Amino acid sequence: MSEKAKERxxxxxxxxxxxxxxxxxxxxxxxxxxxxxxLDELMGENWEDKNHLTIKNKIKISKFWSNSSLFCFLPTEWFNALGAEKYNWRGCEKW
Incomplete structure (x- = not known):
């Protein structure tokens, strides 16, 4: 790294x-x-800080991620069926 870059x-x-x-x-x-x-309207205040979500008192979600144009999630029922926190899906190591 150059001196100028170090200074910056x-x-x-x-x-x-x-x-x-x-x-x-x-x-x-x-x-x-x-x-x-x-998303804020649908899920309520500070939804990003929660571990689990319930949408409209019906759909339960575990494992979710969002940016300015995408919302990715895994329904809690699927999450549990796939082994919850003990999952290691072959071929998905880099995802």
């Missing part, structure tokens, strides 16, 4: 240490779009 990295770390709360807030809340707003 040091500066970035220093700025982050001084202002990490605002950076974390922007990272967590700064990318809302219609899709994210719809």
């Amino acid at each position: 990295e040091k500066l970035a770390k220093s700025i982050y240490r001084q202002h990490h709360k605002i950076f974390d807030f922007i990272w967590q809340h700064g990318t809302s779009n219609e899709f994210n707003l719809a």
Whole structure:
């Protein structure tokens, strides 16, 4: 790594240490779009922080992930049938 790159990295770390709360807030809340707003409406407040979800008091979900345009999930019934936390699906090691 060049000296200039090292200086930039040091500066970035220093700025982050001084202002990490605002950076974390922007990272967590700064990318809302219609899709994210719809997910919030459907699943309630702070749904991303939960381990399990229940949608409309009917569909139970374990293992989920979302970005600004996708929501990937595994229904709890399937999750349990596949071995819950003890799964190791051959061929899926990199997923």
